[in-house]
Amino acid sequence: MFTIECPWCGNRDQSEFTCHGEAHIARPLNTESMTDEQWGDYVFFRKNTKGIHYERWVHAFGCRRWFNAVRNTVTDRISSTYKPGEKPPAN
Amino acid sequence: MAELHKAVPTFTPLRQKKIALAGGELRELPQTLKLSLRGDAADQAFLQAAADVLTKAGAGGLPIPLAANTVSAGSRASIFWMGPDEWLLRTEADALDELSGPLSESAVATAFEEQHVAVVDVSDYYTVLELGSKHSMDILARSCPLDLESCFAKQGCCAQTRLGNAAVLLDSDSPDLWRIQVRWSYAQYLWQLLERSASSV
Known part of the structure; x- marks a missing residue:
């Protein structure tokens, strides 16, 4: 069984969770002066990393909270999870 | 501020249905606040x-x-x-x-x-089913990814998890008696799921 550690509920089955893509994408501050290309980059373009990837997940069938996970996209191993607002681990 | 009157409905989605199943019974509890x-x-x-x-x-x-x-x-x-x-x-x-x-x-x-x-x-968003059977754990385990035994090892535990495709809130008095809170619109689905699970334990 593939389990994921929810920062609040602990280890739960992966089928209780949903993934919502790359984490730590900061909304730009200079929105009024941005070009279409810069907007396109912000809204649509993602890193598509091979290896360590920082992602946003939701414990959809549990406490329904968002959190972040560090997942290796090659092995699918989730090395750690942490709450929103916390500093991402260095790995 | 306008006062929104929200009365607790007097009925439940399954009208407090009750059936006998493997080693016990399944019923919908009366309305609660x-x-x-x-x-x-x-x-x-x-x-x-x-x-x-x-x-x-x-x-x-x-x-x-x-x-x-x-x-x-x-x-x-x-x-x-x-x-x-x-x-x-x-x-x-x-x-x-x-x-x-x-x-x-x-x-x-x-x-x-x-x-x-x-x-x-x-009150009108959820309903509560009660499963009381000596096979309760087996019936739930058919469609629940959670390890019920370790999760409910202590008194005073509850868990939000899934039974089939329904998001539920589980709590229990004993390994045989479980209350399953589910969204109103999923009540019929969950009822059928439990009935089917019970038929094969």
Whole structure:
């Protein structure tokens, strides 16, 4: 069984969770002066990393909270999870 | 502010259906009052106000459970941990008449005065099924990814998880007796799922 550690509920089955893509994408501050290309980059373009990837997940069938996970996209191993607002681990 | 009148419905989605199944029975419990409560768990004033409103309503001095997946269970009402800043207050069915006044959405919201707290009546959003059978654990395990045995090893545990495709809130008195809270619109689905699971244990 593939389990994921929810920062609040602990280890739960992966089928209780949903993934919502790359984490730590900061909304730009200079929105009024941005070009279409810069907007396109912000809204649509993602890193598509091979290896360590920082992602946003939701414990959809549990406490329904968002959190972040560090997942290796090659092995699918989730090395750690942490709450929103916390500093991402260095790995 | 306009007062929104939200009466607790007198009926339940499955009309308190009851059937015998493998080694026991499955039934839908009568309507109860359910309040969703959101606030800051680190705020002592919030915790105190919540305890006060429950004591004053006669629901007993139930503390707000701060540990994940735990429930403060009293004889007339229970408070479930739903998230780090969210709880669910659910009365027992036989205490509904008495508590629906003092624990109405507006009465509880008033008790928190100027605090940054959300109180929402969700009585008509959920219903509760009760599964009482010597095979209860097996029946639930057919469609539940959670390890019920270790998760409910201690008293006072509850868990939000899934049964099939339904998001549920589980709590139990003993390994044989389980209450399953489910969204109103999923009640029929869950009923059929449990019936089918029970037919093969």
